[in-house]
Amino acid sequence: MTQNVKISEIVATRTIAEIIADYPVVQDFFINYNLQELQQNLTVAHALEKMMPEQLAEFGLDSFSLTAELAKFMATLVDNQEEREKVQTITIIGGRNKEGQPEDVKLTMTAGEVVSIVGPTGSGKSRLLADIECLAQGDTPTKRQILINEHLLSDEERFDIGNKLVAQLSQNMNFVMDLNVADFLAMHAKSRLCENADQVVERCFVCANELAGEKFTLDTKVTQLSGGQSRALMIADTAYMSASPIVLIDEIENAGIDRKQAISLLTENEKIVLISTHDPLLALSADKRIVIKNGGIHKVMETSAEEIESLSDIEKLDALMLEIRQQLRRGERVRPLKISCS
CATH class of the missing domain: 4.10.910 (30s ribosomal protein s13; domain 2)
Known part of the structure; x- marks a missing residue:
């Protein structure tokens, strides 16, 4: 049985309430078509039979075509989740530095690995993060290429909003929605199809408070969170809810949070973590470090046994x-x- 057939059977045989319970974001599908008043104790087809045909005609649809659109929408969600789980490696193929000199680099990172990015201010650390975030294919100023599972990406794969491979936590995080923490986390859990959403929300909240220097409550408005609290909340959110297998962090040492615990949390959840940092503790705790000089990758260094020994001091x-x-x-x-x- 193919995935599309399975989804079609779910749409045909389960009630709307049962479908939404397993795929909460489907509720948004019905809202988009102004169908939020459908009887949820019925199957989609039976609920649509009780509607006036004019309501569907407003969108140029009939009962059959809308049911097919729903099945297609759900199949896309499931396919995206399965595709994300297959990402095992990311590879950076060097381009050129500010003077046009080639970077003789091919660096592959695997799930659960941490790589630090070090270098003077203005050397090009943020440019490397930007290249990774956009999954560059030789089309940025550095001409670097980013491979996923050792293969080049098409534009469709790079810019697929529903299957975002990279999550970035920048130095400045500003919320634009005036939700409280509970509603913000619940919205994310719903949109990401999290199983046991209430438990995931609670886990994220507890974890964020462990990371943050100053505690906050579920009723706190996200627009009232400090920079450190915002960063702590998004790290917990990324660890427990985001399916993005690659996480980029820009200078976590400035966030006022437990940075070692934050990195440990992300790697425990099998993320590939790249962190731009001036912090010796973070730089040496990584598996490797990329040294940036003059806008280019100067060298890649394995953390030595002596450096690991010095970490205790x-x-x-x-x-x-x-x-x-x-x-x-x-x-x-x-x-x-x-x-x-x-």
């Missing part, structure tokens, strides 16, 4: 700096420092 220094920040936030005097790095 770096973590002690980081914890010390965190304690100083907390003392200042609480309005306390900074206590004498005790540094005991080996």
Whole structure:
């Protein structure tokens, strides 16, 4: 039985309420056709029989064609989800730096891997993130190519809104909808067809509060969240709801959140994470780091055993700096420092 036949059987045999329970975003399909008043205890065909033909004619449809459109819509949702699950690797093929010199690079990253991007301010770190975000095919200033599962992408694959392969968390995150946190997460869970949506919303909320320095509630308006709280909310959302297998993060150290926990959370959910950073702790915690110089990829470095060993001392220094920040936030005097790095 093909997927399309299976979806057609669901549309033909299940009630509207049952379909919406399994595919919540289908409710938006009916709203788009002004059919939100359909009797949900009936199948689609039976519910449409009770309508005036003029209501469907308004959209140039009849009962048969609208049922077919619904089946096509649902099949697209399912196909997109299956396609996302197949993404296993992303590969960067080097282009040219600001002086036109070639980047002799072919770097492949796999699910669960973290790669840091380091270099001076203005060196081109954000340009690399932009190339990955748009899945460049030699059509950006750097002429880089991005492969998915070792193959080039068509324009249709690159710009498919319903099957977005890359999620980006930028330094500045601003919400434009005046929803509270609960409604915002519920909307995302619905649009992404999350199973057990209420549990997923609760998990995202708890996780975001663990990451954020200052707690917030489900009733808090998303427009009232601080920069750190917004970043924490979107990291949790990306980890638990987003099907995008590739996550780009720009300078998470400036967000005021538990950055190591954030990265760990994303990789546990089998994301490929690339993070632009000036933070030694994040840079050395990655599996590899890309060094950017003069607008190009200068080199790719594996994290060495000695660097991994030095992380314990770096973590002690980081914890010390965190304690100083907390003392200042609480309005306390900074206590004498005790540094005991080996």
